[in-house]
Amino acid sequence: MSTGGERTDRPRVCFLGAGTMAGAVIGGMLSAGWPADRITATHRRPEGRAAVAEKYGIEVTETSPEAVADADLVVVAVKPYAALDVLASVVEGLSPHTVVASLCAGITCAAMESALESTGRVQLARLSVVRVMPNTACLVRAGVSGISAGRHADEQALARVVEVMQTVGSTVEIPEAQQDALAAVSGSGGAYLALVAEAMIEAGVHQGLPRTVADDLVRQTFAGAAALLVEGEHPAVLREQVTSPAGSTAAAINALESAGVRAAFLSAIAAATERNRALGAPADESR
Numbered sequence: 001m002s003t004g005g006e007r008t009d010r011p012r013v014c015f016l017g018a019g020t021m022a023g024a025v026i027g028g029m030l031s032a033g034w035p036a037d038r039i040t041a042t043h044r045r046p047e048g049r050a051a052v053a054e055k056y057g058i059e060v061t062e063t064s065p066e067a068v069a070d071a072d073l074v075v076v077a078v079k080p081y082a083a084l085d086v087l088a089s090v091v092e093g094l095s096p097h098t099v100v101a102s103l104c105a106g107i108t109c110a111a112m113e114s115a116l117e118s119t120g121r122v123q124l125a126r127l128s129v130v131r132v133m134p135n136t137a138c139l140v141r142a143g144v145s146g147i148s149a150g151r152h153a154d155e156q157a158l159a160r161v162v163e164v165m166q167t168v169g170s171t172v173e174i175p176e177a178q179q180d181a182l183a184a185v186s187g188s189g190g191a192y193l194a195l196v197a198e199a200m201i202e203a204g205v206h207q208g209l210p211r212t213v214a215d216d217l218v219r220q221t222f223a224g225a226a227a228l229l230v231e232g233e234h235p236a237v238l239r240e241q242v243t244s245p246a247g248s249t250a251a252a253i254n255a256l257e258s259a260g261v262r263a264a265f266l267s268a269i270a271a272a273t274e275r276n277r278a279l280g281a282p283a284d285e286s287r
């Protein structure tokens with residue numbers, strides 16, 4: 001998977017949990033040439049450990065203090081409800097130079113810092129904690145990650161996290177108060193677009209296109225629209241360029257607006273933001 005040109009001065013990164021999101025970041029790092037021997041992961045099931053080790057060619061162990069002992073950066077990548085317990089389970093292996101990052105929706109830097117402070121070990125109480133919200137496009141090195149530093153994270157700590165996340169996409173540093181909204185827009189955003197793609201394929205089939213043709217058309221339309229968007233033109237201008245007065249696109253846009261598509265996105269992103277906040281609330285048992 002490596003593109004060669006591996007740098008041996010890369011930080012050693014240990015992912016706690018090796019599911020979808022960690023896998024996307026690991027896959028992207030490897031394809032960017034990050035040395036496989038500088039990436040490790042933990043998995044709670046032995047068969048999962050074997051599968052992840054085989055897939056990525058990295059060392060995968062159970063979650064333990066030993067697993068993080070050599071890491072420069074420890075990335076918590078389990079479901080939000082398990083994040084603080086998983087962090088607590090490795091503290092004995094952390095050292096004062098370790099940076100701890102979390103990809104977990106809703107989990108605040110303060111919550112992670114409290115978990116470290118509650119160990120009673122002075123050097124861990126001042127550990128650098130960084131909150132990161134990536135998305136699954138990291139796998140193809142086209143992700144975007146929102147990054148917020150915790151109370152003790154200095155420029156050097158932040159730079160270590162940025163180095164990893166810029167290997168798999170772009171990064172934006174934001175105040176932590178905006179993390180739940182960012183997750184609702186870009187963390188989850190790929191799912192909204194996948195839903196639209198699915199709906200467009202079905203609609204094409206409904207109009208008589210062969211499924212494989214509809215599938216190809218939609219994939220390439222998304223790729224083309226994304227390429228135009230990243231050139232920087234405003235989305236409204238791109239939409240207007242396609243929309244002739246009284247034309248077919250105008251008819252379609254009218255149908256979408258009448259169906260409340262814009263309001264649906266407002267509600268969807270508000271619902272996701274609220275859910276992310278709830279996931280970080282200590283009393284939430286449904287995370």
Ligand SMILES: NC(=O)C1=CN([C@@H]2O[C@H](COP(=O)(O)OP(=O)(O)OC[C@H]3O[C@@H](n4cnc5c(N)ncnc54)[C@H](O)[C@@H]3O)[C@@H](O)[C@H]2O)C=CC1
Nearest residue numbers: 017018019020021043044063077078079080103104105134
């Ligand atoms: N899937 C996505 O698109 C995104 C996910 N995230 C965040 O990433 C985190 C992980 O999400 P996914 O990868 O989607 O979930 P997932 O369920 O695919 O992966 C979680 C992994 O953690 C493992 N795990 C649980 N407890 C563990 C333990 N004690 N030790 C080691 N491994 C343990 C599970 O076995 C599983 O493999 C979540 O907190 C989520 O908020 C953030 C951005 C996007």
Ligand SMILES: O=C(O)[C@@H]1CCC=N1
Nearest residue numbers: 105183184187188189
């Ligand atoms: O919904 C989820 O579990 C994650 C959080 C951000 C994107 N997906």
